[in-house]
Amino acid sequence: MSEITYVRGDATVPSVKGVKVIAHVCNDVGGWGKGFVLALSRRWPQPEEAYRAWHRERASNDFCLGALQLVRVKPDVWVANMVGQRGVLPHARLRSRGGTPIGSKGVPVRYDAIDTALARLADRALELGASVHMPRIGCGLAGGKWSRVEPLVTGRLVRRGVRVTVYDHGEG
Template identity: 75%
Template sequence: MSEIAYIRGDATIPSVKGVKVIAHVCNDIGGWGKGFVLAISRRWPEPEKAYRAWHRDRASNDFGLGAAQFVQVEPYVWVANIIGQRGISTGSKGVPVRYEAIAAGLERLADKAAELGASVHMPRIGCGLAGGKWSRIEPLIQEKLVRRGIAVTVYDHGEGGS
């Protein structure tokens, strides 16, 4: 069985051939403006536009915890907006990350990656602003993606990164 590959670099610039899906975690309240989403928005306007429209029209779509939206940004590059955090701040109910929602989103991501024949690229999803623990998220990636034979690369930002 393959393993998750860990490299230092920018997850928005995967340097492999073939179709690639860049995955990240979004909140369930329509907020886009801090963390990894800024790196995505610097490269492509479409994922933010699609996420905001998805949230705005949520009464008539599947927007919510565990959902995933796939936005094609280049001929061989897609961005997966995965709803894996409740709100944006740590409060009486703990940190915003929702592991079961990330698991459900990864399941949808696996289906899409398999359909596209794509590799998956991501930062340590759910561990930044969402407040999650990688020790809980890494096994979900193993179970939902790696076990299905999908190549996964996790990017750790270089010096001075976020």
């Protein structure tokens, strides 16, 4: 069985051939503005625009914990917005479009939601013939532990034959 490949670098610029999905975890309150999403937004506007519209129209779509939204940013690159955290850490005080602070109590990571989103991602990655690239999802502002997330990535993606690369942002 394959394993997760770990590299130093930027998950927004995977250097492999073929179709690629860049996966990350989003919150369920419509906040976008801290952490890995900033690197995504510097590279492409579409993932943030799609996420905000998805959240704004959530009464009539599938936006919820565990949901997956794939956004095509290049012919061979997709971004996977995975809703895997409830709220945000209090110290990460994101602001909504209207300027209102967004916050919640406790650690926002929801491992079950990440697991559900990863299962959905596996289906789509296999359909696309894509490899998946990510930072240590759920372990930044979401407050999760990689020792809990890694087995989910292995179980949902790697065991189904999806090539996964995890990026640790290098110095410099």
